[in-house]
Amino acid sequence: VGRPTVFVRFGGCNLRCPGWPCDTPHAIDPAFRKEWKLQEPEQVWEEIAEVAGRRETPDYTVCFTGGEPFLQQHRDLERLVELLKSQGNSIECFSNGTLLYPDWTFGLVQFIMDWKLPGSGEWSETANLVRLKNLELLARGSTIKFTIASREDYEFAKDIYNQYIIHGLYDYTVHYGVVWGQLANAKLIKWVLEDELPWYFNMQIHNVVWVRSQRGI
Numbered sequence: 021v022g023r024p025t026v027f028v029r030f031g032g033c034n035l036r037c038p039g040w041p042c043d044t045p046h047a048i049d050p051a052f053r054k055e056w057k058l059q060e061p062e063q064v065w066e067e068i069a070e071v072a073g074r075r076e077t078p079d080y081t082v083c084f085t086g087g088e089p090f091l092q093q094h095r096d097l098e099r100l101v102e103l104l105k106s107q108g109n110s111i112e113c114f115s116n117g118t119l120l121y122p123d124w125t126f127g128l129v130q131f132i133m134d135w136k137l138p139g140s141g142e143w144s145e146t147a148n149l150v151r152l153k154n155l156e157l158l159a160r161g162s163t164i165k166f167t168i169a170s171r172e173d174y175e176f177a178k179d180i181y182n183q184y185i186i187h188g189l190y191d192y193t194v195h196y197g198v199v200w201g202q203l204a205n206a207k208l209i210k211w212v213l214e215d216e217l218p219w220y221f222n223m224q225i226h227n228v229v230w231v232r233s234q235r236g237i
């Protein structure tokens with residue numbers, strides 16, 4: 021938050037999150053498929069530089085998001101990461117955590133793994149098992165994110181944190197925020213403060229600065 025960021029929105033998602041309106045329907049809904057572009061890693065790399073204004077020093081972050089980035093061919097993603105790293109870019113990846121992260125991402129990509137809760141309509145035991153495996157692969161400094169729609173979701177998030185994250189080998193950061201329009205920010209923050217959880221409040225800043233889900237900003 022607060023750093024200039026170029027978002028790369030990969031088309032396609034293996035989830036649908038029926039519990040809330042996905043904020044990126046144009047990346048997941050086949051109705052928008054004709055807007056998607058099939059590009060080689062080199063083309064994506066070129067376009068990122070174009071969007072960022074071809075700066076000498078990469079003083080911006082590149083954020084892979086979607087949809088779900090890890091539905092893409094891994095060899096293409098790896099090539100794109102190589103290209104960006106050769107220029108010194110920092111790379112973040114928002115991911116729903118339901119697909120196993122490959123070893124080559126370790127240390128190169130900082131993940132923000134979205135741990136879906138019941139309110140998303142996409143909570144499942146199977147997905148949780150994959151997320152637990154991914155926890156072992158996440159680089160130090162990566163982030164687990166809870167998007168919370170209700171008190172029930174909050175209690176679920178606390179259980180996950182207490183069971184798997186607080187005693188983990190690595191020092192993960194936990195970010196939390198509300199499902200847009202379903203829970204008041206102040207209410208959720210109060211619960212977290214009352215429970216003295218070392219979590220960081222996070223909001224979709226682009227939705228505050230610009231019109232919600234405006235494209236091409």
Ligand code: SF4
Nearest residue numbers: 033035036037042087
């Ligand atoms: S995982 Fe993310 S991109 Fe996929 S449907 Fe859910 S909110 Fe949308």
